[in-house]
Amino acid sequence: MGIQAVTVVGGGTxxxxxxxxxxxxxxEVRITDVSQDVLDAALATIAKNLDRxxxxxxxxxxxxxxxxxxxxxxxxxxSAVAGAQLVIEAVPEKADIKYDLFRRLDEMASAExxxxxxxxxxxxxxxxxxxxxxxxVIGMHFMNPVPVMTLIEVIRGLATSDATTAAVMxxxxxxxxxxxxxxxxxxFVSNRILGPMINEAVFALMEGVADxxxxxxxxxxxxxxxxxxxxLADLIGLGxxxxxxxxxxYIGSWETTAIGLARSFESTSQRVGWDARxxxxxxxxxxxxxxxxxxx
Numbered sequence: 270m271g272i273q274a275v276t277v278v279g280g281g282t283x284x285x286x287x288x289x290x291x292x293x294x295x296x297e298v299r300i301t302d303v304s305q306d307v308l309d310a311a312l313a314t315i316a317k318n319l320d321r322x323x324x325x326x327x328x329x330x331x332x333x334x335x336x337x338x339x340x341x342x343x344x345x346x347x348s349a350v351a352g353a354q355l356v357i358e359a360v361p362e363k364a365d366i367k368y369d370l371f372r373r374l375d376e377m378a379s380a381e382x383x384x385x386x387x388x389x390x391x392x393x394x395x396x397x398x399x400x401x402x403x404x405x406v407i408g409m410h411f412m413n414p415v416p417v418m419t420l421i422e423v424i425r426g427l428a429t430s431d432a433t434t435a436a437v438m439x440x441x442x443x444x445x446x447x448x449x450x451x452x453x454x455x456x457f458v459s460n461r462i463l464g465p466m467i468n469e470a471v472f473a474l475m476e477g478v479a480d481x482x483x484x485x486x487x488x489x490x491x492x493x494x495x496x497x498x499x500x501l502a503d504l505i506g507l508g509x510x511x512x513x514x515x516x517x518x519y520i521g522s523w524e525t526t527a528i529g530l531a532r533s534f535e536s537t538s539q540r541v542g543w544d545a546r547x548x549x550x551x552x553x554x555x556x557x558x559x560x561x562x563x564x565x
Contacts, residue, residue, distance in 0.1 A: 272354045272383075272440045273297060278346070278370065279359035280304070280311035283387055286415025287357055289315045292339040293328065293416075294444045299341045301349035308342040315340065318416050350377045355440065357409055359387040367391060368399045375400035383433055385409040389460050393426035393453045403428035407437050410457060411446075413505065421448045422457050463501075470498035 273296055277288045280302035288300040288311070302308050319333040328336075343349040350356055356374055360366055367386060374384050384406050386396055397403030408424025421441045425434055434450060441448035451458050470484050479487070485497020496504070 271443065272436065274352055274354045275299070276301065276349050276353040276356045277359060278302075278349070278356060278374075279361075279387075280307040280342070281359065281361075283411060283413060283415060284359035285311035285314050286318075286413070287359055287387065287411055288340055289318060289336070289416050290444050290446070292336040293319075293332070295339075297339050297341075299343055299349045299353065301343045301346055303344060305342075305344055308344065312337075312340065312342060318414075322416070346373065347377045350374060350382075353378065353382055355383045355385060355437075357385045357387060362388060362390065364391050364395070367396055371396050371399045371406070375402060381405075383407065383436060385437065387411055390456055392455075393424045393429065397426045397428055404430040405433050407433050408453070408457070409437060409441070410459065412459070419445070419447045420459075421446045422459055423448045423450050424453055424457055425450065426453050467498045467502050470502075474499070 275291045275296050276299045277284050277291070278301055280300055284300060284302070288298050292298045292315075300308065300311060302311070316337060319328070319336060322328045323330055323333050356378060358367065358370060358374070360370060367388065371384060371386075378384065380402065382405070384400065384402070386393065386406075386408050387410060388396070388408060389410055393406060393408040394403075397406035400406055403426060406426055407429050408422065408426070410422035410424060412418035412420050421444075423434065423437055423441060438448045438450065449458070455461065456464060470488075473479060473484055474481055478484070481499050485500050488494045488497045
């Protein structure tokens with residue numbers, strides 16, 4: 270039967286999207302958040318997105334109604350976790366918040382429950398080390414928007430077992446997604462590649478290589494990207510860098526933005542205990558390991 274009972278922790282953009290696809294696949298879903306207002310907004314978003322799928326004839330009205338009936342919002346974490354086979358964390362991307370949550374989940378959930386994190390950058394090994402079950406801790410990095418994007422990065426920590434990985438890969442496939450197994454390195458695959466690409470787009474703008482619209486157009490038409498790197502940065506937000514302001518409102522301070530992006534992965538790896546010297550050892554002397562540009 271596989272995994273049939275799922276708890277999603279966090280009712281924000283990623284959490285409600287994960288709850289959406291799990292319920293639509295026939296799973297019983299509990300979505301939990303400390304705020305009832307957040308849960309109310311999450312259910313409203315799920316209903317709106319399901320309606321959109323009905324209008325596009327992706328699902329039927331019956332399928333929409335049944336999916337909504339499978340979702341139970343709860344503010345009490347322990348009650349939400351009870352009976353779950355898989356818990357998927359989707360709380361803010363801050364290591365301390367995740368570490369604390371996984372310690373609590375480890376105490377609340379039965380020993381056989383798999384604990385997954387939707388983190389896009391924090392070490393799964395470090396998260397697992399906060400629990401007594403590191404073999405059952407794994408990364409499930411969904412892409413935004415979750416109901417639309419098909420990829421899931423399934424990240425193995427150093428202690429993640431083969432059985433846990435296989436169960437999550439099978440579950441992800443049952444959701445209609447395409448799971449890919451990756452190892453626990455800074456940024457995994459997606460953000461390790463995406464970050465430097467956005468970074469270089471900022472440098473190109475800062476140095477006057479081309480206007481913002483031209484840079485995005487080159488990547489869309491020349492590289493067949495559906496969205497340019499600067500437009501994508503506006504979409505996903507820059508809250509994970511010191512320069513957490515949209516590109517268009519930051520004109521005049523591009524250098525600050527670029528430096529913030531260039532350092533973001535290095536600072537993230539230091540926060541979660543990864544060895545930043547690994548990058549330095551593989552980078553020619555006189556270059557910045559974060560972006561490959563000459564250091565000042």
